[in-house]
Amino acid sequence: MTEWTIKDAEDLYRIPYWGDGYFGIGEGGKLLALPDVDKRESPIALQDVVEELREQNVQFPVVMRFHDILKNRVCQLNEAFGAAIADFDYDAPYRGVYPIKVNQMREVVVEIVEAGRPFHYGLEAGSKPELMAVLTYDTSDEALTICNGYKDEEFMRLALLGRKLGRKVVVVIEEFSEIDSLLRLAAEMDVRPIIGLRIKMRVKTEGRWSESSGTRAKFGLTISEILNAITLIQERGYGDTIQMLHFHVGSQLSDIRFVREAIQEAARIYARLAKRGIPLEYLDIGGGLAVDYDGSKSSNHSSMNYSIRDYANGVVFGVKQVCDLEGVPHPTLVSESGRAVSAHHSCVIVEVMGEISNFAHPVASDAVEGENILVTNMQNLLAELAEERNYQDVYSDATLLFHDIFAAFKLGIVTLEELARSETLYWKIVSSISLALESEEFVPEDLREVRASVQSQYLCNFSLFQSAADVWAIQQVLPVVPIARLNEAPSQNCTLADITCDSDGRVIEFIGSSGSNPTLPLHDLVANERYYVGLFLTGAYQDVMGDTHNLFGRVNEVHIFCDTEDPAGFFIEEFVPGSSAGQVLSVMQYNPELMAAQVKSKIDSAVASGSLRSREGVKLVDFYESCLGGYTYLRQSV
Numbered sequence: 001m002t003e004w005t006i007k008d009a010e011d012l013y014r015i016p017y018w019g020d021g022y023f024g025i026g027e028g029g030k031l032l033a034l035p036d037v038d039k040r041e042s043p044i045a046l047q048d049v050v051e052e053l054r055e056q057n058v059q060f061p062v063v064m065r066f067h068d069i070l071k072n073r074v075c076q077l078n079e080a081f082g083a084a085i086a087d088f089d090y091d092a093p094y095r096g097v098y099p100i101k102v103n104q105m106r107e108v109v110v111e112i113v114e115a116g117r118p119f120h121y122g123l124e125a126g127s128k129p130e131l132m133a134v135l136t137y138d139t140s141d142e143a144l145t146i147c148n149g150y151k152d153e154e155f156m157r158l159a160l161l162g163r164k165l166g167r168k169v170v171v172v173i174e175e176f177s178e179i180d181s182l183l184r185l186a187a188e189m190d191v192r193p194i195i196g197l198r199i200k201m202r203v204k205t206e207g208r209w210s211e212s213s214g215t216r217a218k219f220g221l222t223i224s225e226i227l228n229a230i231t232l233i234q235e236r237g238y239g240d241t242i243q244m245l246h247f248h249v250g251s252q253l254s255d256i257r258f259v260r261e262a263i264q265e266a267a268r269i270y271a272r273l274a275k276r277g278i279p280l281e282y283l284d285i286g287g288g289l290a291v292d293y294d295g296s297k298s299s300n301h302s303s304m305n306y307s308i309r310d311y312a313n314g315v316v317f318g319v320k321q322v323c324d325l326e327g328v329p330h331p332t333l334v335s336e337s338g339r340a341v342s343a344h345h346s347c348v349i350v351e352v353m354g355e356i357s358n359f360a361h362p363v364a365s366d367a368v369e370g371e372n373i374l375v376t377n378m379q380n381l382l383a384e385l386a387e388e389r390n391y392q393d394v395y396s397d398a399t400l401l402f403h404d405i406f407a408a409f410k411l412g413i414v415t416l417e418e419l420a421r422s423e424t425l426y427w428k429i430v431s432s433i434s435l436a437l438e439s440e441e442f443v444p445e446d447l448r449e450v451r452a453s454v455q456s457q458y459l460c461n462f463s464l465f466q467s468a469a470d471v472w473a474i475q476q477v478l479p480v481v482p483i484a485r486l487n488e489a490p491s492q493n494c495t496l497a498d499i500t501c502d503s504d505g506r507v508i509e510f511i512g513s514s515g516s517n518p519t520l521p522l523h524d525l526v527a528n529e530r531y532y533v534g535l536f537l538t539g540a541y542q543d544v545m546g547d548t549h550n551l552f553g554r555v556n557e558v559h560i561f562c563d564t565e566d567p568a569g570f571f572i573e574e575f576v577p578g579s580s581a582g583q584v585l586s587v588m589q590y591n592p593e594l595m596a597a598q599v600k601s602k603i604d605s606a607v608a609s610g611s612l613r614s615r616e617g618v619k620l621v622d623f624y625e626s627c628l629g630g631y632t633y634l635r636q637s638v
C-alpha cells in the first residue's frame with residue numbers, strides 16, 4: 001500500500017472541485033479556509049478556530065462565517081460582468097442586486113453591501129419584512145432596490161417611501177392587478193415610481209425549480225398582459241416609468257443552455273418593446289446562477305457546467321447580439337444572483353458524539369456446554385470464514401441461520417443469552433466478510449448489502465432540519481469533510497445521524513468522484529479526542545431556512561476575518577449566540593418565567609412533604625433555570 005497523502009484527502013473529499021479555491025489542506029492535515037483566493041498566504045485552519053472557541057466555552061454546533069469569502073464572491077460576480085462588458089464592447093453597465101431571501105442575516109447583508117458599493121451593487125426584497133430590512137442599508141446612489149413577490153398596498157407604500165428617499169426602487173409587477181394599486185398610491189403619495197414588468201417565460205428549464213418558468217409559472221405576465229399593462233400605464237400618464245423588464249426562470253440552473261435560451265427569449269421581447277418606444281433601461285435576468293455543490297462541473301442538479309465568467313459572457317453576448325440585430329440600445333444588465341454570492345462563505349461545524357454500531361458492544365461468543373445446536377452452527381460458520389469459503393455462501397447461510405435462530409427464540413427454544421451470542425457471532429461474520437471485500441475489485445450484487453449493513457453511523461450534535469434543511473427537503477448534496485486528521489487515511493465508511501428524534505434526520509448521500517456515494521469515509525473515533533466534521537456551502541438558503549424541529553434552535557455563529565498580522569491568521573469579530581431553550585419555547589407560546597415558577601412550586605411541595613431535602617431542592621430549581629437559559633443542543637461533558 002502506498003502512503004496516504006494530502007493529495008489523496010483532497011481527492012477523496014473533492015476539495016479542489018467544490019471549494020472554488022476557498023478551501024485546502026495544510027500542514028498536519030488541517031482543513032484550511034483560504035478566504036482571499038488571490039492571497040493564498042493567509043490561510044485559516046478551521047481546527048484553530050474550533051480550539052479558540054472551546055477556550056471561550058462556545059458550544060457546538062457552530063456556524064463559521066468567513067467574511068472575506070463573501071467579499072470575494074461579490075467582487076468575482078461584478079468583475080465577471082465588468083470583464084464581459086469590456087470584452088464584448090457592451091454599451092451599458094451591470095447593476096446586480098443581492099436577493100436577501102437567500103441569507104437575510106444582518107452581518108451578511110452588511111458585508112455584501114460594503115463589498116458591493118464600488119460596483120453600485122443593490123438589494124432585492126421579495127416580501128414586506130425584507131423590504132423593511134433593505135430600506136435600512138446604505139447602498140450607493142446608483143444602486144437598485146428591486147421589489148419582487150406579490151404586493152399589497154403596504155408593500156407598495158414602502159417601495160414608494162424608498163422613492164421619496166431618493167432610492168432607485170423598482171416595483172416589479174408580478175400580477176396584472178398590482179398595476180392599478182401602484183399607480184393609485186403613486187398619485188396619492190405624489191411620487192414617480194419605477195416600474196418593472198415580469199415576463200412569464202416560455203423557456204422550459206430542468207431541475208428542482210423548473211416550475212418557475214413555462215405557462216403554469218406562479219409569477220409574471222403573459223405577452224398579451226404585458227401589452228395591455230403598457231397601454232394601461234401609458235393611459236394613466238406613467239408611460240415613462242416603465243423602465244425594467246424582468247424574468248426569473250428558477251434557481252440553480254445547472255446547464256448553461258437554459259441561461260442562453262432564456263436570454264434569447266427575454267432579449268427579443270426587450271428589443272421589440274424598446275422599438276415601440278418603451279423607455280426600458282434595465283433588463284433583469286433574475287437568479288439562477290448555480291453553485292457546484294458536488295464539484296462535478298456537470299449538469300447534475302447539484303452542479304453546474306459553466307463558470308461565473310461563462311455566465312456573464314453568455315448573458316452579455318446574448319443580449320448584445322439580439323440588440324444589435326434589432327438596432328436598439330443595450331440595456332443596463334441586472335442579475336439577482338443569490339446562491340452564487342452567499343453559499344461559499346459559511347459552514348456548519350458539528351461534533352461527532354459517538355458511533356451507532358451493531359457490534360460496538362458484543363457479548364462473549366465462545367461456545368458454551370449444552371448450547372442449542374443452532375448457535376453452534378453459527379460458531380462453525382464463523383470458523384469456516386478463515387478457511388476461504390465462498391463469502392457469498394457463508395453470508396447467505398449465516399443470514400438464513402440467524403433468521404431461524406430468531407424464529408426459535410420466538411417459540412421459546414432458544415434463550416435470550418443464546419440469541420445475544422448468535423447476534424454477536426452474526427455481526428462478526430458480516431464484518432469479516434465486509435473487511436475481506438475491501439480488497440476485492442469486483443463485489444457481487446448480493447454482497448453489496450453486506451457493506452451497507454456494516455457502515456458506521458456517526459452521531460453528530462446538530463439538527464439537519466435547522467442547519468441543512470435542503471439535504472432533508474430536496475436531497476441537496478453538500479460537501480462534508482473532517483476538519484483535521486486529513487493526513488491520515490480514513491478507515492470507516494460512515495453515514496451521519498443528527499440528534500433529532502427522526503429517522504430521516506440523517507445524511508446518507510455524499511459527493512463522490514463519480515456521482516454521489518451512500519457513505520463517507522471518516523476516521524476512527526479516538527477516546528478522549530474530539531472529532532469535528534464540517535458541512536460546507538451552507539451560506540445560501542440553509543443558514544436561514546432551518547426550522548426548530550424537536551425545538552433545536554438557531555446555532556451559535558462566529559464571524560471570522562483574515563488577519564495577516566495575527567499568528568493564527570484570523571480574528572473572530574463577533575459571536576452571535578444561538579437560541580436558548582427558553583427562546584425556542586417562547587416561540588411555541590411557553591413563558592419561561594412561568595415554567596420555572598411551575599417547576600419550583602412542584603419542587604417546593606416535594607420538599608414540604610419531606611421527599612426532597614431543601615438543599616437539594618434549591619439546586620434543582622437553579623439547574624432547571626440554567627437549562628432554560630442554555631443552548632438547545634447536546635452539551636459535551638468534559
Ligand SMILES: *Cc1c(COP(=O)(O)O)cnc(C)c1O
Pocket residue numbers: 099101102126148248250251252286287288289336337338339340
Ligand atoms: C429566489 C430568487 C432569486 C435568487 O435566486 P438564486 O438562484 O439564489 O440566485 C432571484 N430572483 C427571484 C425573483 C427569486 O425568486
